[in-house]
Amino acid sequence: MSEKKEIDIMESVYDKNDKAASQINLSFTRNGIFAVNVMGAPGAGKTSVLIQVIRRLKNVASYVIEGDIEADFDTKLLKSMGVKAVQINTGGACHLDSPLIGKAAEELSLKNGVLFIENIGNLVCPAEFQIGEHVKMLISTVTEGSDKPYKYPLAFEKADIIILNKCDLLPYLVFNEDFFMKGVRALNKTAPVIKVSCKTEDGFEEVVEWIRNKQKLQKE
Amino acid sequence: MIIPMHEYPVTKRIIEIAEEYAVKNGASQVNQINLVVGDYCGYVASSIELYFEIIAEGSLCEHAKLNIERITPKLKCSACGELFVRKPFSFECPYCKGEGVPTKTGQEFYIKSIEV
Ligand SMILES: Nc1nc2c(ncn2[C@@H]2O[C@H](COP(=O)(O)OP(=O)(O)OP(=O)(O)O)[C@@H](O)[C@H]2O)c(=O)[nH]1
Ligand SMILES: [Mg+2]
């Protein structure tokens, strides 16, 4: 019997995932792929926003990986638009992780374009797990209320772009935009906050321009 | 469906890491795992404990005690530089009313050590 001892570890629980994510990110970059991790609460409009964005991303090959706990309605819809899409069913897990993305990416045989990864509808854990993305896009909505930055600070802190969706519904709601923006800016000084509506289709030109610029920067 | 699955994969990973280091050090059993969990990391300590018992069964960690050190998130005031714990729905510094910005304190999620 050996004696008792303490072994120092200091290893992050995310470490393995983060390393896999760096590998995937590198392979995306090498293949000319700009990867966007799309996060947001269930029903925030992640798929709806992607549809609006992809329609406007003319002359750019768009790919989509759809993360979903179950079902594949979203993927079918995208495919019917001619987008190369693949579905990942996590069977209950609440976020996508790097090994899942690695597999799905192979299926799509990605080359030169933009890959959108629609994460599981959830505001908590997707923010923690890198999945090889170049940028994180957070979809928040006016229907969720203006206190979301205060309740889910990490998602807002980590986002590179924040889309405020469903703005067509503003006349019917009490949404304190100043309070919302104050929270966002305390957490995140740089991410643009862009107001959009998938119903009226307003605001998407700015989103698309941001993506194009970021994609260009990545290529250089 | 979402909530119960949440801590499962990370708890599994915690046990994997502990086993990996135990084996590397020629230990046949892990007696304690010292885990550090920030309150902002999105993982609930009590749920990790719950899964731990189930997943650890039959592993080197089966009889291990899971010791979780929780860390309260702190903001740093951009005006006076003080670290502080924020009040609900506010990021305001209690000392000078300046604006607090996020720090890494509270986002920890790592295994500090194991006892074998
Ligand atoms: N009024 C209004 N409804 C919207 C808008 N965007 C999305 N919706 C509606 O919101 C619902 C959810 O939209 P989705 O795009 O499926 O949302 P999602 O985030 O992909 O949902 P999950 O993948 O299930 O988490 C649908 O009924 C959409 O029609 C918007 O800008 N305005
Ligand atoms: Mg969707």
Ligand SMILES: [Zn+2]
């Ligand atoms: Zn201060």
